[in-house]
Amino acid sequence: xxxxxxxxxxxxxxxxxxxxxxxxxxxxxxxxxxxxxxxxxxxxxxxxxxxxxxxxxxxxxxxxxxxxxxxxxxxxxxxxxxxxxxxxxxxxxxxxxxxxxxxx
Numbered sequence: 001x002x003x004x005x006x007x008x009x010x011x012x013x014x015x016x017x018x019x020x021x022x023x024x025x026x027x028x029x030x031x032x033x034x035x036x037x038x039x040x041x042x043x044x045x046x047x048x049x050x051x052x053x054x055x056x057x058x059x060x061x062x063x064x065x066x067x068x069x070x071x072x073x074x075x076x077x078x079x080x081x082x083x084x085x086x087x088x089x090x091x092x093x094x095x096x097x098x099x100x101x102x103x104x
Contacts, residue, residue: 009033010063012078014071024067024091036063038077060086067091 009028013021021037028035036059043049053076060066060077066088068078078088 006032006034007064008036008062010036010060010066010077010081011069012038012060012066012072012075013069017069017071020069020091024069028067033064036060065089 011021011024011028013024025035025037038056039052041052043052056077057080060081061084063081063086066078066081066086067090068075068088069091072078073090082088
């Protein structure tokens with residue numbers, strides 16, 4: 001059930017990291033986070049691509065934490081989120097991050 005007080009996590013991962021992404025998402029869901037990842041839709045044209053990227057950037061900025069998997073350190077979402085004061089943490093630091101952020 002959706003709870004608007006649940007903390008939000010955005011996970012940024014390279015396309016080839018499906019297994020690591022699934023593990024990170026599962027751990028965050030188990031910890032009570034609402035999890036968002038990049039849109040997997042194939043854009044129909046350039047305008048559609050710009051809209052999809054904008055949605056991903058907005059989701060990262062709105063998150064309580066952005067979790068990055070190896071290879072995603074310089075992706076636009078974590079950089080943009082950090083510019084807006086959202087904590088950006090590597091996957092290895094997720095347990096410490098989960099202890100710092102409220103889960104209720």
